[in-house]
Amino acid sequence: MKxxxxxxxxxxLNAQKLMQGRxxxxxxxxxxxxxxxxxxxxxxxxxxxxxxxxxxRAIETASIIGxxxxxxxxxxxxxxxxxxxxxxxxxYATMGLPMNLYWMLPEVFPAPPTVETTxxxxxxxxxxxxxxxxxxxxxxxxxxxxxxxRVIRGYLEDVRRGYVWxxxxxxxxxxxYESVNGKHTFLDQKVI
Numbered sequence: 001m002k003x004x005x006x007x008x009x010x011x012x013l014n015a016q017k018l019m020q021g022r023x024x025x026x027x028x029x030x031x032x033x034x035x036x037x038x039x040x041x042x043x044x045x046x047x048x049x050x051x052x053x054x055x056x057r058a059i060e061t062a063s064i065i066g067x068x069x070x071x072x073x074x075x076x077x078x079x080x081x082x083x084x085x086x087x088x089x090x091x092y093a094t095m096g097l098p099m100n101l102y103w104m105l106p107e108v109f110p111a112p113p114t115v116e117t118t119x120x121x122x123x124x125x126x127x128x129x130x131x132x133x134x135x136x137x138x139x140x141x142x143x144x145x146x147x148x149x150r151v152i153r154g155y156l157e158d159v160r161r162g163y164v165w166x167x168x169x170x171x172x173x174x175x176x177y178e179s180v181n182g183k184h185t186f187l188d189q190k191v192i
Contacts, residue, residue: 001135001137001138001140001178001179001180002138002139002140002176002178002187003132003142003156003176003178003179004042004045004047004140004141004142004174004175004176005142005144005152005174005175005176005177006038006061006065006141006142006143006144006173006175007061007143007144007145007149007169007170007171008027008031008035008057008060008061008143008144008145008171008172009027009028009030009031009032009033009034009035009057009061009064009171009172010027010028010030010031010034010171011025011026011027011028011031011057012025012028013025013089014031014171015028015030016091017091017092017093018090018091018092019087019090019091019092020081020088020089021082021084021087021088021089021147022081022083022084023088023089024055024056024057025057026056026057026060027056027057027060027061031057031061031171032064034172035061035064035065035172036064037192038064038065038172038174038190038192039064039065039067041174041190041192042065042174042190046067046139047066047067047139047141048137048138048140049074049140049141050062050063050066050072050073050074050140050141050143051073051075051076051132051140051141051142052073052074052075052076052142052143052144053075053076053077053079053080053081053143053144053145053148054077055080055081055145058079058143058145059073061143061172062141065141065172065174066141066143076128077124078124078125078128079124079128079142079144079145079148079152080144080145080148081146081147081148082115082116082121082147082148083114083115083116084115084116085113085115086114086115087099087112087115098112099115102115105165106118106163106165107161118151118162118163119162121147121151121163122151122154122163125148125151125152125154126155129152129155133179146168149169150163150164150165150169155184156175156177156179156184156186157177157184157186158183158184170191170192172192173189173192174189174190174191175188175190176188176189176190
């Protein structure tokens, strides 16, 4: 199975450099253009299944890149963005030291109160992929978010600590992995 993982296109909150988290905001025109460019970049790939977080920006991105109607997208809560708690919609520059340190170096600094931990993200990502990899698909698209992609990369790149935090995923960047009998191989990265 090939697993294509993408971050949603740009939203107004992204453009304003605000912590977006679970705020359900749509793609802006730039985000829609990014998703269309990503679809063009991958050509005529046909996906057997298209998964998305329940947030609209991921669903619309999945529909455009996946080439499917929104009604065909499989919505899964386990790939929703990180819960940023009280830091939701705060400017990156004014979050304060505990959140800035955690978001820069989660391997060193703990999540501040109200913020989802890396262990919680790892648990839901493992649950999602355990079910996904039991399916008989050739190509699967997973459209989600920058925070949770760091943990998805950790899972698909078989990283011991469970995440790959840097570099930060770009909007509509696509990473392609192969999963065979529980073993994962990175195949390609496509950046618009």
